[in-house]
Amino acid sequence: MFSSPTPAPGSRALATNALRGAGLMIDRDTAMRDVSDKPTGRKSTTKHRTHRSRAIYDINDKGTGSSRMLSSRISANSGPSDLLSIRGASRAPTGTRPRRNAVSGGVPLGPPNLSHHPSATVARISSSKSRSVDHWNEFVKKRYDPQTKCLNLDSMADDELLRRYNLQAPGQGGGTAREAGVIFKLAGRLKPPVETVSLANNNLTGQHLTYFDKYLPRIANLSLQNNNLRMWKDLDPISSRKEKLLNLRELVLMGNPLREQEYRNGHSDRYKRELARRFITLELLDQEAIAKISFDVAPSDGVAPPAGSVKPPSATTFPFEMGPSFIDGVDPSLVSTFLSRFLPAFDAARPSLADVYTPSSTFSFSANTSIPVRARVQGVYTSPDMPNQRKLEWSAWLGSGSRNLHRLSGDRVIEALHVGGQDIVQALMKLPLTKHDILGAPANFCVDAFLAGVGLLVIVHGQFIEAPSQGIRSFDRTFMLAPAPEGSRAKMNGWDVVILSDQWTIRGYSKPEAWAPGPMLLPPDQQALLSSIPEQQRPLVLQLCGQTTLNVKYALDCLNGNGWDLVRAVDNFNQVKATLPPDAFLR
Amino acid sequence: MTTVPLTPADIEIATRAADNFTRIYYTAYDSPTRVSELPKLYRPTSALTWNGTPFQGADGVVSLVQNMPPTKHDIQSFDCHPIPGTQPPSLLIVVSGSVTHGRGPAGNPSATASRNKEGHPRVFSQTFMLVPDASAPPPSAVGELAKYYISADALRFVG
Numbered sequence: 001m002f003s004s005p006t007p008a009p010g011s012r013a014l015a016t017n018a019l020r021g022a023g024l025m026i027d028r029d030t031a032m033r034d035v036s037d038k039p040t041g042r043k044s045t046t047k048h049r050t051h052r053s054r055a056i057y058d059i060n061d062k063g064t065g066s067s068r069m070l071s072s073r074i075s076a077n078s079g080p081s082d083l084l085s086i087r088g089a090s091r092a093p094t095g096t097r098p099r100r101n102a103v104s105g106g107v108p109l110g111p112p113n114l115s116h117h118p119s120a121t122v123a124r125i126s127s128s129k130s131r132s133v134d135h136w137n138e139f140v141k142k143r144y145d146p147q148t149k150c151l152n153l154d155s156m157a158d159d160e161l162l163r164r165y166n167l168q169a170p171g172q173g174g175g176t177a178r179e180a181g182v183i184f185k186l187a188g189r190l191k192p193p194v195e196t197v198s199l200a201n202n203n204l205t206g207q208h209l210t211y212f213d214k215y216l217p218r219i220a221n222l223s224l225q226n227n228n229l230r231m232w233k234d235l236d237p238i239s240s241r242k243e244k245l246l247n248l249r250e251l252v253l254m255g256n257p258l259r260e261q262e263y264r265n266g267h268s269d270r271y272k273r274e275l276a277r278r279f280i281t282l283e284l285l286d287q288e289a290i291a292k293i294s295f296d297v298a299p300s301d302g303v304a305p306p307a308g309s310v311k312p313p314s315a316t317t318f319p320f321e322m323g324p325s326f327i328d329g330v331d332p333s334l335v336s337t338f339l340s341r342f343l344p345a346f347d348a349a350r351p352s353l354a355d356v357y358t359p360s361s362t363f364s365f366s367a368n369t370s371i372p373v374r375a376r377v378q379g380v381y382t383s384p385d386m387p388n389q390r391k392l393e394w395s396a397w398l399g400s401g402s403r404n405l406h407r408l409s410g411d412r413v414i415e416a417l418h419v420g421g422q423d424i425v426q427a428l429m430k431l432p433l434t435k436h437d438i439l440g441a442p443a444n445f446c447v448d449a450f451l452a453g454v455g456l457l458v459i460v461h462g463q464f465i466e467a468p469s470q471g472i473r474s475f476d477r478t479f480m481l482a483p484a485p486e487g488s489r490a491k492m493n494g495w496d497v498v499i500l501s502d503q504w505t506i507r508g509y510s511k512p513e514a515w516a517p518g519p520m521l522l523p524p525d526q527q528a529l530l531s532s533i534p535e536q537q538r539p540l541v542l543q544l545c546g547q548t549t550l551n552v553k554y555a556l557d558c559l560n561g562n563g564w565d566l567v568r569a570v571d572n573f574n575q576v577k578a579t580l581p582p583d584a585f586l587r
Numbered sequence: 588m589t590t591v592p593l594t595p596a597d598i599e600i601a602t603r604a605a606d607n608f609t610r611i612y613y614t615a616y617d618s619p620t621r622v623s624e625l626p627k628l629y630r631p632t633s634a635l636t637w638n639g640t641p642f643q644g645a646d647g648v649v650s651l652v653q654n655m656p657p658t659k660h661d662i663q664s665f666d667c668h669p670i671p672g673t674q675p676p677s678l679l680i681v682v683s684g685s686v687t688h689g690r691g692p693a694g695n696p697s698a699t700a701s702r703n704k705e706g707h708p709r710v711f712s713q714t715f716m717l718v719p720d721a722s723a724p725p726p727s728a729v730g731e732l733a734k735y736y737i738s739a740d741a742l743r744f745v746g
Contacts, residue, residue, distance in 0.1 A: 240610070249728075273599050280607040289730035291596070293604035293675070293717075296627040296734065297611050312619035312657065316689055319654035322744070323639025360592065360671055368664040368683040372746040374704040404664035405605060414598050417668070448636055452716045452739035453677050454670060459714050461745045476712035476745060478681045480670060501668045503681040510710055510746025515638070520744075527705045528698070 133182065135165040140186040149195035151187055156202055171203035171227070180204070181211030188215030196221040200252075203227060206234025213237060213244035218300075220247055226255035232274065234258065239278045246300035250284040251275075259286070274409060317526070317586050321519040329451040335458055338481065338497055339447070343436040347464075350428045354421035355493040361500055363424040364403040364417050365431070368507040369394050372474075375510045389509060391469035397506055400430040421489075424502070433467035446515040455482040455500055461515060476505040519545045519586065526552045526586070540566055545586065548573045554584040597669045597676060604735065605667035605680050608717060613660040622653050628737050630720070635740035656688040661708070670716075675732050678717040686711050686744075710746030715739070 139161050144151045156162060156169035170180035187194055197219055202208075204227040222238070222245070229235065235258075238245050253259045253275070262271035276282060276290050281299050283290060327335055345352050357363070375381065381389055402408070403416035418427040438445065445462035458479040466473050480501040484490040490498045519542060529552040530538055537559075544555040547570055555569075562568040615624035626645035629635075635642050635651075642651050662684040669676035685708040692699075692706040699705065716739035723734040 241606075269595075276599070276603050277606055280603065280610065283729040283731070291600055291732050292728070292730050293600060293607070293678075293719075293733060293735050294726075294728065294731050295608060295611055296736065297615050297624050299607065299611050299614070310619045310623070313621060313652075313655060315654045315656045317656065318688075319651070320637060320640045326636050326639040326641060328641060362593070362668040362670075364666055364668070366664045366666045366681070366683070370663040370685065372710045373685060373707045374709065374746055377704045377707050378702060403666050405602060405666055406662055406664050413602055414595055417593075417598060419593060446743060446745075448639065448741045448743065450634055450636065450641075450739070450741075452634065453718055457714065457716065457739055457741065459712070459741050459743070461712060461743055474710075474746060476681065476683060476743075478679065478714045480679055501670055501679050503666050503668060503679065505664060505666070505681060505683045505712065507664075507683055507710065507746070514709065514744050514746045517639070527695070527703070531700075531703070 132165075132167070133186075135161075135167055136182050137186050139165075139167070140183060140190070144187070144190050144194070146190075146192055149192055151190065151194045151197045153183065153187075153202070154198050154200045169202065170208045171205070177207045177210040180208040181215070184211050184215040194219055198223040198225075199227065200225040200255075201227075205229065206231070206237065209234075209237040211237075217245065218247050219245065221250040222248060223252040224256065225252045229253065229256040229258045231258060232278070235278055240280045240299060241278050245279070246281060246298075248279055248281050251279055251282055252286055254286050270411065273413075277409065318520050322515060322517050324517045325447045327447065327449045330449060330456055332449075334456075334496060335447060335449045338458070338495075339460065340438060341495075343438050346428070347433070347435050351425055353428065354425045355489050356495050356497075356499050357421035357424050357502075358488075358490075358498050358500065359420045361421065361424065361498070361502070362417060362419055363427060363499075363502040363504075365397070365401075365504040365506060366404040367394055367397040367402040368404065368505055369398075370508065372508050372510040374514075375508065378511070380509060380511065386472070386509075388469050388471040390471075392466060392471035392473070393469070396432045401427060435465040435467070436462065437465070441512075443516065444512045446512070452480075455480045456497070457481075463509065463512065472509045474507050474510050476507070478503045518542055519549075529553060529556075537564070540564060544569055544573075548577070549586050550580075550584055551586050554580070593669055593671070593676075600675070600732065601667050601669040601678050604678055604717070605665060608678075608680060608715070608735075609662055609665050609682060612715075613662060616652070617658050617660055621655075622649060625652055629740075630736050630738070633737055633739065635737075635742075637742050638744060659687045659691075660711075661685045661687075675719055677719075677738075678715075678735070680715040680717065682711075682713045682715075684711060685709065709744045711742060712745045713740070713742040 139159065140151070142161060143153055157172045159169070161167075162169055168179060170176065170183065187197070194216060197216065200223050204224065206229060236242050238248075240246055240248070259271060262268060272285060272288075272290070275285055276292075279285075283292065342353070342356065371381065380386065383389070401412070401416040403413070405413065408416065418424045445460060447458065447460050449456060449458040451457070458481055460477045460479075461475070463472050463474050465471070478501070479499055481497040482500055484495050484498045488498065530541065533541065533556060540559055541552060541555050543566060544550060544559060545552060548555065548558075550558060550573065558569045558573055559566075562572050612625075612628065615621060615628070618624060626648045629645045629648050631644040631646075633644055633647075635647065637651055642648065662682060664684070665680060665682040667678055667680045670679050687708040690706070691708065695703070695706045715737055717735045718738045719733040720736050726733065
């Protein structure tokens with residue numbers, strides 16, 4: 001049977017076990033099951049070749065909740081709800097599942113089923129467990145061209161070999177994700193590794209692709225032409241959005257309802273856009289080039305470096321401490337002047353902000369609705385001191401055009417990006433009212449600003465009170481600013497700068513201590529040591545750690561030896577630092 | 588400053604680039620090969636700040652990340668604006684998410700109080716300015732418009 005080299009001794013057992021593990025093979029007495037499972041006694045008088053392998057492959061499906069699966073499949077078929085009528089039309093390509101019952105029910109009933117299998121049913125079943133894998137392997141190898149690294153799995157149902165072995169092609173009759181998985185698994189072992197796979201003309205649905213990435217994660221070209229992919233989620237098993245097929249360059253989906261429907265309805269642009277986002281590495285879609293920006297690192301790089309090839313990061317503390325606000329390349333008063341006008345106006349007079357945006361300025365906001373873990377651990381969300389936190393709702397933000405691209409798709413990606421002062425102010429007016437308390441504790445805000453490309457990048461982290469709940473939100477806001485041109489609307493209204501881009505992230509409240517300057521102690525042992533000393537002493541210890549990079553133990557010794565005077569402690573440290581052992585330091 | 592209006596195609600390309608970039612960047616950051624992968628995304632003129640400390644260029648990136656603890660980033664939201672001025676346009680990307688350092692809370696001593704936040708994931712906010720690399724060789728791949736690099740990068744832990 002094997003024209004190519006015999007597989008490694010364990011591989012056949014492996015495949016067999018995998019089949020059994022996947023529920024593809026059974027160890028029970030098949031004939032008995034056939035009788036007991038005969039669903040209606042109805043027997044098709046014209047048996048098709050595609051039915052004959054049932055006894056081998058599909059019987060156990062009925063043991064795993066067939067009624068649930070059947071009902072869902074019937075509705076998915078959008079065909080007649082009458083099971084019998086579907087089964088009667090067992091050749092119809094969409095009536096895949098119900099045929100299964102007709103077939104398995106019919107298996108023991110007549111010799112026609114076994115015409116290619118003169119041996120007794122029981123014998124056939126027992127030997128078929130391992131043989132079926134061999135048959136699939138023979139098929140896969142026959143379809144592979146090692147020269148072009150192309151695996152042609154087109155029109156599998158018409159393959160002579162499968163007919164001869166009574167194998168059920170995926171997409172035909174009861175051919176399921178698991179049969180497809182067997183094929184993909186065997187394909188994954190081909191040498192040289194497969195680069196191109198064509199699965200055209202197989203009536204495949206999304207479920208048949210379930211195991212594709214598991215066994216063929218590195219392929220570059222895939223044709224699914226003329227199959228039965230209907231919905232976006234049918235592509236999830238192969239989408240880079242789900243970390244799949246990160247080397248895929250070309251994809252063909254022509255002749256699938258998903259694509260053809262979008263084209264029929266005049267949504268070909270949307271189809272291409274959505275496809276491009278779901279397959280970020282794609283260069284060719286349906287034989288057309290996709291415009292693409294690339295980087296010097298590929299999406300698949302770094303995903304799985306060979307074990308032992310590099311020394312993974314192992315540091316247990318941060319190499320640098322948390323620094324204060326960083327403003328570089330610009331007079332800090334320019335930033336503070338801008339913010340101390342912009343934020344109060346944002347709170348109280350949003351329409352007036354139309355002046356500070358240009359006709360090509362962009363604005364969008366994104367709601368990050370995840371609950372911050374540290375704030376939750378600290379009890380911020382249940383604290384009786386902050387009763388309004390529980391009254392906050394995300395709906396006001398999500399309903400007014402949040403542009404979180406991690407979640408958003410379709411036309412809203414374009415609709416949620418506002419361009420020009422008028423459009424931007426209109427969008428701002430729909431958002432909940434806010435109160436940024438910029439005259440309160442300065443530690444509640446943090447600003448980083450430096451020159452970047454066409455302008456000044458200003459990034460503000462802080463908090464605001466949201467109406468009507470009066471709960472507190474945290475936010476990050478990134479502005480790209482440029483000098484206001486002479487004679488511009490901004491300049492005439494007293495703004496020194498214009499906003500080119502304004503991106504606002506609104507998220508659940510976290511305490512501003514997150515950016516409090518000082519060392520960020522990561523090692524749990526240091527943290528444990530710190531919490532073992534009296535609370536009023538901790539700030540000094542932390543400060544000394546920050547200034548000297550001494551660890552907590554040595555910082556504590558140093559302060560104890562210097563009467564808890566920070567200046568003396570630092571002096572003392574500077575005198576003796578050359579003599580200190582390496583383990584006196586945080587890193 | 589130009590007033591060339593953005594076309595849906597600009598937005599589409601920018602959005603896709605942001606999809607692609609955020610995946611590439613954080614995968615590289617969280618990978619054992621971080622020190623060799625991440626610097627490739629920068630150029631000598633790139634300006635970055637990490638929690639208020641400035642660094643410059645790919646060398647700066649190396650000095651920043653080589654002693655950074657192992658990370659696991661979880662992107663929770665991101666957004667991207669094309670910034671007119673270059674053709675193709677620069678991209679301003681803002682990411683919000685959480686990052687776990689080291690072993691996370693599992694690395695805490697067993698006596699750690701349940702209200703102790705140490706070890707738990709931090710919220711981070713990171714802004715990137717991506718610009719086309721004028722010195723890159725002409726695009727080789729089908730449909731490739733340009734090669735981009737990070738010209739500015741600002742990160743803060745914010746929760």
